[in-house]
Amino acid sequence: MMESVDVVVVGAGVVGLAVARHLAIEGRSVVVLEREDAVGTQTSSRNSEIIHAGIYYPPGSLKARMCVTGRALLYRYCADNTIAHRRTGKLIVATDRDQLAALDRIADRAHANGVGDLRRIDRDELAELEPEVSGVAALWSPSTGIVDAHGLMRALRRDAEQSGAVVSLRSAVTTGRIRPGHPIELTVADIGEIACRAVVNCAGLGAWALASSLTGFPTAHVPRRHLAKGNYFGLRSGRAPFERLIYPVPVDGGLGVHLTFDLGGAARFGPDVQWVDRPEHLVDPTRADAFYAAIRRYWPGLPDDALQPDFAGIRPKLTGPGEPAADFLVQGPADHGVAGVVNLFGIESPGLTSCFALAAHVAAAIDGDPLR
Known part of the structure; x- marks a missing residue:
């Protein structure tokens, strides 16, 4: 019998883990699928580990709003959970x-x-x-600082699992099928099929390939990488x-x-x-x-x-050489019209700083009511 959960989060980087934690605390059943053999091995562990203040981004942009809100949440979380960090300025x-x-x-x-x-x-x-x-x-x-990104991800995973989420490593999503009125079905290497009401694509560098692999998702909504x-x-x-x-x-x-x-x-x-x-x-x-x-x-x-x-x-x-920097792109059902699918594209800096704010934004977007 096919396993069924409320939400599958694909990708166990800092944003994927924050999303899983948030959804699990809300009481949703959550499975996190990570293709690597450890969490946060890609973008989340190959950056400056900066807690950004929110200085550079266009006013009103998702980056600006998520960074300023997320920075306060991140400092509070680090202090409450004894995660190594410092306000260096x-x-x-x-x-x-x-x-x-x-x-x-x-x-x-x-x-x-x-x-x-x-x-x-x-x-x-x-x-x-x-x-x-x-x-x-x-x-x-x-307000700028530094944080132990790996310590942060360990704490996020712990919170998610203590709230009922399951984190499955070495679990690459190979294909998916979307049919109106049916659960979303994902095929996972070495596991089989999982059915879910919603899938959150936090696959980072692989987000484009994952979105393109979902039969029934309009490829016109997959941007250029x-x-x-x-x-x-x-x-x-x-x-x-x-x-x-x-x-x-x-x-x-x-x-x-x-x-x-x-x-x-x-x-x-x-x-x-x-x-x-x-x-x-x-x-x-x-x-x-x-x-x-x-x-x-x-x-x-x-x-x-x-x-x-x-x-x-x-x-x-999301943009190339000589082009203006793009905003975060968080696509929910209100954006592309496909129930239960939330894609996160172009989550670069200040993604780490923004992880808690992005998690709340994704939770709202799942139900077609993204924060504006």
Whole structure:
């Protein structure tokens, strides 16, 4: 007999686990299907682990709303569940006077998004805060921080399972069938078929393939996928002479090669934007020269031969080179007309920060009443 549940969540990254937790706490029966042999092995574990404040995104966009709401929820959850995190704060640095207007635009956008603690500082205060940083002015964001992404995902999985959800690893969805008036049927490798009232596609880089594999789902609603690889480099030895995260003014496709560090204090730089045709996670060592140039704009004291490849991640994007950055795309029945299907496309940064807010948004979208 075919197993039947209320909701199948496909993908056990940070957003998929947050969605499963939210739905299980609501009392729905939930199964999470993850094709890998562990949770969060892709985008969720290959990023800067930043808790974003909500500064950069267009006012009213899903990214802006989910980030600002999600940031408060994430800090609270980390504090309540003893998940390692720290409010480091960050500086967005204008390295020459030509970038001052860009700082003003960033500040205006942040204010429109409800980020009320962003503050402009001058060269002297910047030098006082971070003597090794070279810049003419900066924006100080005290709400930005870092989090142990793996610790967060372990806690989300624990909460989901304690609320009745089942997380099934090595469980790749191969096909699905949608018929009006019937449960959605998914075929899962090595398991068989599962019937569900709703399926939430949180498959990250695989979200496009999953949506296309659902017989009965209109392929016109599957957008084009673009892949942007982000390379990260670390320091070969020693510690970076900074107490705060250091960001440049944003560049096309990303936020620029910034300096962050993990909770142990190890510095890393990235990501850059390298458009690729297929997902692969090896750092491209030929990018090092561009990293030195980018970093030395705000840290001229970076020594020669100080960088070494660290890791790389792939951002699932909805727009390509030279195009304006796209918003998160959360498609529910109200958007595509297919009952019980919610697709999440283009969940890149600030997806980790937004995970709790996105979970609530998805729960509403399942029933055809997405938050607006």
